[in-house]
Amino acid sequence: MTGLVPATREALAGLPAEVAPRLLGGVLRVEVGGDVVAVRLTEVEAYHGRGTGPVPDPGSHARMGPTARNATMWGEPGHLYVYLSHGIHSCVNVVCGPDGVAGGILLRGAEVIEGQDAAHARRPAARLARDLARGPGRLGDAVGLRHPVHDGIDAVTGDERAGAIARLHLPASPLVGVEAGPRVGVAGVAGTDAFPWRFWIAGDPTVSAFRWGRGAREAAR
Secondary structure, three states, rough: OOOEEOOHHHHOOOOOOHHHHHOOOOOEEEEEEOOOEEEEEEEEEEOOOOOOOHHHOOOOOOOOOOOOOOOHHHHHEEEEEEEEEEOOOOEEEEEEEOOOEEEEEEEEEEEEOOOOOOHHHOOOOOOOOHHOOHHHHHHHHHOOOOOOOOOEEOOOOOOOOOOOEEEEEEEEEEOOOEEEEEEOOOOHHHHOOOOOOOEEEOOOOOOOOOOOOOOHHHEEE
């Protein structure tokens, strides 16, 4: 992987809003049942937990503290927090943050660069290649990681979990042309410019479209 380096705990130990843009251009490579799919990350969102950073994040799963659902967010950087959205979609987050606090970076959009056939088999409704992993639910489907069996898989060591192996590689140098703005579909003030914690590669076709969350448009006024 030219220009990429394996992710380390140290590289992911900063606050999520600081680490998130460094993931852009990185590659998540996942093997499930012998099928390999690798995606180049083009869009991410940062989420802090209770007590993480100087400003509370009302949009985070960990805003109220540790629970059975968000336990992975409180663990070591480099594990993947895989949660279920709307009872259907498995969404993938890279855990990050200093020891003892919660943080996650939602992988919102990506380009499939290896294993297109496997990704198409998992995402038969995608008519265009750009739509295979455009959006967090689609990305989770494309790489084959599923809640709850793959929640907590280690993308630093590549240890197998429930028949899956995941490895994360990061750009050796930060990308240029990165944009930032409000997070997509997050309710209230957490989905406004008060939290410009969505980062994406400008002009990339695999970046998802912005939409307001419930009450966010009104909160932004």
